[in-house]
Amino acid sequence: MRYISTRAANEESITASEAILKGLAPDGGLFIPQSFPRIPETFTLTKGAWYAMYQALLPYFDGDELSDDLEEICRNAFSFPVPFHTEHGKDTLELYFGPTAAFKDFGARFLAFSMEKLLEKRNEDLTILVATSGDTGGAVASAFHGRNHLSVKVLFPKGRVAERQRMQLTGWDGNVTSYEVDGTFDDCQRMVKEAFMDTSLSNLSSANSINLGRLLPQMAYYVYASSMYEAKYGEEAVFVIPSGNIGNATGAYWAKAMGAPIKRIVLACNANKPLTDYLESGSYEPRASIKTLANAMDVGAPSNIERLFSLFPDWQSFKANVEAYSISDDEIRRTIREVYEDSGYVICPHTACAERVRRDRVEDEHSVVVSTAHPAKFNDIVEKEIGREIAIPANLYEIMHSESRAKSIAPDYRNLF
Numbered sequence: 360m361r362y363i364s365t366r367a368a369n370e371e372s373i374t375a376s377e378a379i380l381k382g383l384a385p386d387g388g389l390f391i392p393q394s395f396p397r398i399p400e401t402f403t404l405t406k407g408a409w410y411a412m413y414q415a416l417l418p419y420f421d422g423d424e425l426s427d428d429l430e431e432i433c434r435n436a437f438s439f440p441v442p443f444h445t446e447h448g449k450d451t452l453e454l455y456f457g458p459t460a461a462f463k464d465f466g467a468r469f470l471a472f473s474m475e476k477l478l479e480k481r482n483e484d485l486t487i488l489v490a491t492s493g494d495t496g497g498a499v500a501s502a503f504h505g506r507n508h509l510s511v512k513v514l515f516p517k518g519r520v521a522e523r524q525r526m527q528l529t530g531w532d533g534n535v536t537s538y539e540v541d542g543t544f545d546d547c548q549r550m551v552k553e554a555f556m557d558t559s560l561s562n563l564s565s566a567n568s569i570n571l572g573r574l575l576p577q578m579a580y581y582v583y584a585s586s587m588y589e590a591k592y593g594e595e596a597v598f599v600i601p602s603g604n605i606g607n608a609t610g611a612y613w614a615k616a617m618g619a620p621i622k623r624i625v626l627a628c629n630a631n632k633p634l635t636d637y638l639e640s641g642s643y644e645p646r647a648s649i650k651t652l653a654n655a656m657d658v659g660a661p662s663n664i665e666r667l668f669s670l671f672p673d674w675q676s677f678k679a680n681v682e683a684y685s686i687s688d689d690e691i692r693r694t695i696r697e698v699y700e701d702s703g704y705v706i707c708p709h710t711a712c713a714e715r716v717r718r719d720r721v722e723d724e725h726s727v728v729v730s731t732a733h734p735a736k737f738n739d740i741v742e743k744e745i746g747r748e749i750a751i752p753a754n755l756y757e758i759m760h761s762e763s764r765a766k767s768i769a770p771d772y773r774n775l776f
């Protein structure tokens with residue numbers, strides 16, 4: 360099994376492990392499989408979610424140096440449930456039972472355990488630098504905390520992250536250090552870039568969301584969930600996916616390409632509309648992001664669009680396979696209220712985008728809304744709509760109650776070392 364860059368289809372190919380360690384392809388493109396494998400004959404739902412995900416991942420590591428370690432990596436990384444919630448006959452896939460209560464835990468944890476194994480084999484150490492304005496840093500810090508051969512430096516802008524997010528960034532010790540930068544998110548990103556360019560510093564890496572090691576697990580839970588759905592209802596489901604950088608949804612397209620029982624994939628975006636505009640006009644224009652209530656989806660230039668373009672290279676085939684709708688902040692608020700009034704079920708602003716799309720745009724009887732985060736992470740928005748407090752779930756509680764240990768620094772990358 361080999362991987363190529365989205366930008367140079369005929370250039371050399373590399374293994375999954377090499378792609379995981381490299382992150383970005385040398386030409387600036389994203390790694391994609393040279394061709395899609397089929398779901399293995401041995402795939403089974405009887406041994407739990409993590410095992411099904413392991414089976415879905417196996418062919419992607421065919422001949423790879425990690426193939427013998429993959430079972431252990433999956434058991435460790437996917438150590439939490441992946442349940443469906445059913446309300447009035449409609450299903451929601453809850454991807455928020457990991458340690459930071461959002462779907463990014465799947466990718467970040469798989470990447471951390473994979474990198475740990477690869478570094479162990481090489482007897483090398485790596486320092487991961489992450490600039491974050493919110494969620495990604497917490498998922499990465501949590502996933503890499505306690506992993507051997509790896510340390511993490513998390514940079515976030517002072518006074519610009521929500522209090523609950525701040526707690527998830529700063530409640531760490533050991534191999535994770537957080538830096539509260541006296542500056543903006545752009546300063547944090549610049550500091551990371553400058554550190555990477557400083558040739559006197561070595562063994563630096565990133566845990567960027569475009570890393571193949573973060574994308575593959577997102578493919579795996581769609582193979583699992585679509586198979587569960589089909590086993591339960593005897594039907595293929597339409598998946599409605601809250602999307603920003605389009606990594607989660609790309610996982611669904613890869614699962615479908617392997618033969619997973621997925622009828623259609625529908626992307627729910629917030630007011631950032633590069634994708635819906637492309638579907639309408641045929642010309643793709645990345646742009647600056649705008650702020651919305653579903654802030655983890657505030658992306659104006661989604662990096663994974665390159666992976667979708669490699670699947671569907673021209674506008675016609677893109678339109679035939681990709682369906683996307685844009686949801687306003689008013690619709691997000693209204694949907695959180697409506698769902699709560701209908702059934703008492705509480706959803707986060709990102710999930711609300713997908714639920715709105717399901718209610719207004721998906722005719723099919725069989726649909727699954729993908730829930731990307733626990734609503735307690737966005738309590739300031741959600742509680743206003745439902746008129747009551749949301750309890751902090753057990754998975755988030757521990758980190759929210761650890762001692763805060765951020766180092767305050769001026770916006771100069773040399774303060775990190």
Ligand SMILES: *Cc1c(COP(=O)(O)O)cnc(C)c1O
Nearest residue numbers: 602603604605606607655731732
């Ligand atoms: C990151 C994130 C998204 C968007 O996922 P993409 O893969 O970037 O499309 C949606 N919801 C939540 C809660 C997220 O953290």
